Amino acid sequence: MIQVEGLTKYYGEHAAIRDLAFTIGQGEVIGFLGLNGAGKSTTLKVLGCVLLPTAGRVVIDGHDVVSNAHEVRQRIGYLPDVPPLYEEMTVGEYLAYVAQLRGVTARDTPARVGEAEEKTGLREVDGELISTLSHGYRQRVGVAQALVHKPALLILDEPTSGLDPRQIVEMRDVIRGLKGTHTVLVSSHILPEISQTCDRLLIIHKGTLVAQGTEEELGRKMGGGGSVEVEVRGDSARAVEVLRPFGEVEVGSSRDGLVALTLRASPDVRPRVAQAVVGAGLELLRLDVGAGHLESIFLKLTHGQEVRA
Numbered sequence: 001m002i003q004v005e006g007l008t009k010y011y012g013e014h015a016a017i018r019d020l021a022f023t024i025g026q027g028e029v030i031g032f033l034g035l036n037g038a039g040k041s042t043t044l045k046v047l048g049c050v051l052l053p054t055a056g057r058v059v060i061d062g063h064d065v066v067s068n069a070h071e072v073r074q075r076i077g078y079l080p081d082v083p084p085l086y087e088e089m090t091v092g093e094y095l096a097y098v099a100q101l102r103g104v105t106a107r108d109t110p111a112r113v114g115e116a117e118e119k120t121g122l123r124e125v126d127g128e129l130i131s132t133l134s135h136g137y138r139q140r141v142g143v144a145q146a147l148v149h150k151p152a153l154l155i156l157d158e159p160t161s162g163l164d165p166r167q168i169v170e171m172r173d174v175i176r177g178l179k180g181t182h183t184v185l186v187s188s189h190i191l192p193e194i195s196q197t198c199d200r201l202l203i204i205h206k207g208t209l210v211a212q213g214t215e216e217e218l219g220r221k222m223g224g225g226g227s228v229e230v231e232v233r234g235d236s237a238r239a240v241e242v243l244r245p246f247g248e249v250e251v252g253s254s255r256d257g258l259v260a261l262t263l264r265a266s267p268d269v270r271p272r273v274a275q276a277v278v279g280a281g282l283e284l285l286r287l288d289v290g291a292g293h294l295e296s297i298f299l300k301l302t303h304g305q306e307v308r309a
């Protein structure tokens with residue numbers, strides 16, 4: 001769906017991105033992760049046909065973003081870092097307006113607006129003025145305007161920026177719900193969001209791509225480590241005994257038969273841990289990649305610089 005080769009963009013003398021190369025397949029949900037100023041927005045603007053590259057080539061669905069921008073624009077939906085909203089319109093009016101700008105026929109527009117509102121949880125505010133919406137709802141309107149013409153590729157620049165924790169969870173669900181219908185490229189500097197939502201990660205640092213792969217692949221490349229969070233119902237001593245063959249075990253809490261444990265091991269062990277827990281007659285309630293795993297990879301890749309999350 002996307003091929004990027006040697007992509008470089010200068011602002012005057014300053015190279016914001018240098019020689020980026022990556023490919024993204026049809027239907028993938030890709031996280032584009034980097035510290036503030038790493039070059040995420042610049043890259044997404046080039047992919048979104050908002051900025052011209054200084055050098056290199058970007059092909060989206062077979063069309064070059066420079067020589068064939070019109071074709072590319074029909075296939076993408078783009079949420080910039082600041083969503084382009086018209087405050088004086090209602091949500092429904094605005095989405096209908098954007099749909100028509102993007103070539104949706106007047107006949108199809110109500111259905112497309114309805115679908116976009118459904119996917120982004122906006123149905124209940126269809127008649128509300130955008131100026132009266134909370135920041136969380138405005139971000140959803142930003143996502144809805146990007147997908148109202150059913151583009152094959154969605155480019156979302158920091159869709160969770162400025163959201164509160166509950167809104168972040170909701171936005172994550174919205175993005176997960178797009179999988180299957182769209183290829184999605186979503187940027188963030190907030191690590192857990194990326195790890196929980198995306199199939200694969202591209203990590204950018206000071207304008208260059210420093211790593212790409214699944215969280216497990218990155219973990220392996222960066223020398224393993226990592227942790228797995230396990231929650232079971234049953235005896236805590238028995239749970240520790242079952243997990244110990246996989247690595248060091250720490251009991252986080254144990255109350256009313258519910259035991260939360262952290263296992264110091266690569267996330268790759270999860271299928272075997274699941275079998276062992278169930279095989280030992282314990283009830284498996286939760287099995288996740290430890291929150292610290294990706295963070296430690298990211299810190300290594302960005303040489304221990306401060307991570308704002």
Ligand SMILES: Nc1ncnc2c1ncn2[C@@H]1O[C@H](COP(=O)(O)OP(=O)(O)OP(=O)(O)O)[C@@H](O)[C@H]1O
Nearest residue numbers: 011016034035036037038039040041042043081189
């Ligand atoms: N219009 C511009 N003119 C000059 N320099 C710019 C411009 N836009 C971005 N830059 C610079 O290019 C670099 C990359 O910026 P970019 O906005 O792409 O990063 P980012 O990873 O999206 O960061 P953030 O998360 O803070 O938005 C930064 O050093 C930034 O200061």
